[in-house]
Amino acid sequence: GWAKTLEQEGVQVVYGxxxxxxxxxxxxxxxxxxxGIQRYMHFGTGNYNEATARLYGDISYMTCNDDxxxxxxxxxxxxxxYSQPQQFRKIEAAPLGLRDKILEMIEVETQRKQQGQKAHIAAKLNSLVDPAIIDALxxxxxxxxxxKLNIRGICCLRPGVPGLSDNISVISIVDRFLEHARILYFYHGGDERxxxxxxxxxSRxxxxxxxxxxxxxxxxxxRKLIGILDTYFRDNTRARRLLPDGGxxxxxxxxxxxxxxSQEALYQQACEAVRQARQSQRTTFQPHRADGQES
Incomplete structure (x- = not known):
């Protein structure tokens, strides 16, 4: 396979x-x-797999930020x-502090609401099963x-149960592309995270x-991520609403x-972005004049 081929070419391959x-x-x-030395990072929700890249809907974030x-x-x-896990500046990793970070962000929204402030949580996931997170929600x-939750697959939370989850709504979207991206939003007192x-x-x-x-x-x-979340929550043709009884x-x-x-809207947005990018890269001709002036 590719791993052996890479090793034969001198690439160091670590198998997990x-x-x-x-x-x-x-x-x-x-x-x-x-x-000097510059690092460019790609963080994603999808596999580096040319087959699933054509079938799955995912999110990528590229940055050269030093942190x-x-x-x-x-x-x-x-x-x-090469080293033991270190304290990260920006990211969180499982099985280290990822769950704790999620619970912390949910708790911040809860406390702000208890203090009379605006509070809002939105998430797009494949599955929601973890008991601690469900209890926090x-x-x-x-x-x-x-x-507001967009959970494509398994969801053990029950929305709309009086006295328990009145303020929670859950949808699931199944369409042409497999929904695979995970996006989290917390209002955080207006300093949106x-x-x-x-x-x-x-738990797994x-x-x-x-x-x-x-x-x-x-x-x-x-802004783009917020727009993507909003687009999914507007869907009225491929979305299903989860009911309090689990149906x-x-x-x-x-x-x-x-x-x-929603998928059609996002697909058309992507096509338009590609069209505009190609148009901006069109070759132009800039003639030289006999007097040395350029037009």
């Missing part, structure tokens, strides 16, 4: 961490540039055995926090896998409401 499945998605490119670079290097040093709902993650909220991911939770701090990227009902356009298919 003993006792844990490595499920994090991270790539570092290190370049020697005029100003992310230090974290990425520390992470690789840890999983390759129930507590947030009982405090009055609005919680957004994350992407390789991990679902399941948080306790028995190597996973990453990555904050997205770039303003434009944060699902299809969402349909309301009277005088046009049908809206």
């Amino acid at each position: 961490v003993k006792g844990l499945k490595t499920h994090a998605k991270l790539c570092i490119v290190v370049r020697r540039e005029p100003h 992310f670079g230090a974290d990425a290097s520390s992470f690789f040093n840890a999983i390759t055995g 129930y507590a947030a709902s009982q405090a009055g926090v609005t919680v 957004l994350y992407i993650s390789s991990a679902d909220w399941m 991911n948080l306790d028995r896998r190597v996973e990453l939770l990555t904050p997205v701090e770039d303003t434009a990227c944060r 699902y009902e299809m969402l349909m356009p309301k009277k005088n409401q046009p049908p809206f298919r």
Whole structure:
């Protein structure tokens, strides 16, 4: 396979961490540039797999921020055995502090709501099973926090149960592409916090896998993630709503409401972005004049 081929070409290949499945998605490119060594990082929710890349819907975040670079290097040093896991500056990793970070962010929203402030949580995941996180979301709902969840697969939380989860709503979207991205949003007193993650909220991911939770701090990227979440929650053709009894009902356009298919909308946005990028890269001709002037 590819691993053996890479080893034959001199590449150091590490086959995961003993006792844990490595499920994090991270790539570092290190370049020697005029100003010195520069690291470029790619954090993702999807596998580096050319087959699933055509079938899955995922999120990528690229940055050359020094703090992310230090974290990425520390992470690789840890999983390759060159050092023990270090305290990260930006990211969180499972099975180290990822669950604790999620619980902390949910608790912050709960406390803010109890103090009379606005509080809101939104998340897009494949599965929600972890008991501690479910209990924290129930507590947030009982405090009055609005919680909107997009859980494509297994969801052990029951939304809309009086006195327990009145303020929680859950949808599931199944369409042309397999929904695979994990996106987290916390209002955080107006200083909105957004994350992407390789991990679902399941005990297997948080306790028995190597996973990453990555904050997205770039303003434009944060706006894009919020737009993606909003697009999914507007779906009224491929979305199903989870009911308090564990059943699902299809969402349909309301009277005088046009049908809206989230994957189609995001697909068209992506196509338009590619079209504009190609248009901006078109070759132009700049003639030289006899008098040395350029037009």
